[in-house]
Amino acid sequence: MFSIATESLDVNLLRLSLDDSRAGAYVSFEGWVRDHNEGRAVTRLEYEAHQSLAVSEAERILLEAKDRFGLIAFRCIHRVGTLAIGELAVWVGVTAAHRAEAFEGCRYIIDEIKARLPIWKKEHYADGSSQWVNCQSCSSPQHQLAAASGSGTP
């Protein structure tokens, strides 16, 4: 239903795994690593996850989507590790009898995955600096000082 992957994903295989003769609609979402964020040039991303908590929370989300939208099949995979620009970071695929439920179910899953899963993303920038996303105010004054003096992460 949900898994964390350390290797690149084969979308065709994932799509085939949802094959079901009751389904009249298939919708998928692919999240790609892009080369910029909030005006800064991004060179790569680094993902980290709490494996067991991420799996249990994702399975809750997928079952919520199944109940709400009457999905027939549903699956989600999230990458961890270092990802280059253009790589697939997350994949969601759902099937339903009709397109409306499939679109809505897929949208619900990716939105909740982003908001609820214990997965963290660090952006590495072209200027050599890096930052955990959604963590602009995570540093104490002492840590900001350490980062400014160059003793932070390489």
Add this chain to the structure above:
Amino acid sequence: MTEAPKKQVEIQYFAVLKEQSGIPGETIQTSAQTLRQLYVQLKEKHKFGLPLESLRVAVDDQFRSWDDLVEDRSKVVLIPPVAGG
């Protein structure tokens, strides 16, 4: 009043908390009664910048409330702001 007995807790750090503490985790003896008190102690120890309000906490693989009691020999995971997808 006698001092409450200390509990042994295994803490796991991720993402920004792992970087700021410099360790992926640690096993500590704590006198903290609640998870809230435990974070206050750890925040002081490692100079974490994150306010408690922006974190979530899980114990033994279940999301928990900050007012829950610290249990002896439990595994506590501190969850900084997430950013999947």
